[in-house]
Amino acid sequence: MKTLLILFVVIFSNRGHCTESQDQVLSIVPKTQEQVDIVKNVSTRYETVLWQPVSPHYIKEESQVHLFVTANSSKTVKDLLQKHSITHKVSLANVNELIEMQTRINSTDPRASSTFYHKYHRLEEIYDWINRTSQDNPSVVKVILIGSSFEKRPLYVLKLSLNNMPNKKAMWIDCGIHAREWISPAFCLWFVRYSLSYYQQHQDITNILNSMDVYVLPVMNPDGYHYTWTKNRMWRKNRSISDTSSCVGVDLNRNFDANWCTQGASPEPCSEIYCGAFPESEPESQAVADFLRSHKDSVQLYFSIHSYSQLLLFPYSCYLDEIENHRELSEMAKEAAEKIQKNYKNTYKHGAGAKAIYLAPGGSDDWAYIHGIKYSFTFELQDRGQYGFLLPPFLISKACNEALTAVKSIALRVVEKT
Ligand code: ARG
Ligand code: ZN
DSSP states (O other), X not given: OHHHHHHHHXXXXXXXXXXXXXXXXXXXXXXXXXXXXXXXXXXXXXSEEEEESSSXXXXXXXXXXXXXXXXXXXXXXXXXXXXXXXXXXXXESOHHHHHHHHHOOOOSOTTTOGGGGGSOOOHHHHHHHHHHHHHHSTTTEEEEEEEEXXXXXXXXXXXXXXXXXXXXXXXXXXXOSSTTOTHHHHHHHHHHHHHHHHTTTSHHHHHHHHHEEEEEESOSOHHHHHHHHHTOTTOOSXXXXXXXXXXXXXXXXGOSSSSTTSXXXXXXXXXXXXXXXXXTXXXXXXXXXXXXXXXXTTEEXXXXXXXXXXXXXXXXXXXXXXXXXXXXXXXXXXXXXXXXXXXHOOOOEEEEHHHHTOOOOSOHHHHHHHTTOSEEEEEEESXXXXXXXXXXXXXXXXXXXXXXXXXXXXXXHHHHHO
């Protein structure tokens, strides 16, 4: 019995430490051009997925690379880095454990449970939630089908209309453009719950919802999101099949008609930043663009929610030029970042996308701006790489509350102006 117990303890305690058998994320800093080339090479071979930057093209000297490596290839990759004296450390040793934490099924009834919003949910659960939310709030929540995905999944928008003043303006929030950024759909759900719970309770959200309807698209890329739950947690793009390549998927945030497929996007179907065959070639981006075109007169404010990096971005990402109302948006983003800092002691940078991170044409925020929505923002939520896309459920509330603070702060300013 005693030996059995010892054996058990040894096996059990080994599980946590035996990280060599787990997928990992490496944090790498190349110091010379030669090292940059090696890291680029490594990231395109072996079983790896680049987390940061999004494409090997952006890897540069003295800047951090976050690279996911499978258990299979981790030794080979590390040996290679070692051999070329490239600085690196394991930033996440227990990827499989973290994925398990994010996907653990809960037996509690999601209907009643307030912990529902502190968890990540599979696509089917999100569809159920959409249904339930509209059924439970029939006078204020409408479901609008704006199109369907490449694999024919419905794209539902929730319209929150908390009071029926005539000629109301509107804001739009989309989540889940990029499949692996799970905190993003979680935010859309969080936002809807908050709006429905605190209207007439809290001043700010009440003021906002008195003057604006809100359109919320909780999952813009349902095929990709489903794929991250079932096949590959690290998937980014949608799941459309190309005529010319066996590589799957278009980066929906490079597929909009905003200086489309120029520097910062790729015409190569195998790239993570593939722009697609032509602007709005993808049913998901087309559905969003069509909807916004047909609501041109009411939608004044656009938000797109991503992760990770902690950034509050505004146009342009597709040009280096400043937009005409740069100062105004910069002020709004700055104020929002300051409120996050004050309330949550967490730092968010703000700026025009192209300057703050990189040129990234074909994005939804730039398209919305060019199309006439003069207040247009992309948020990159928590964190800055500690967990990256694998942000544990216990951090959902803080991440969402920070983003909510920023959305409210900016929306209030827009309400005041009009
Ligand atoms: N990380 C986001 C992306 O690469 C940034 C989005 C900023 N906006 C943009 N239009 N690129 O898609
Ligand atoms: Zn993203």
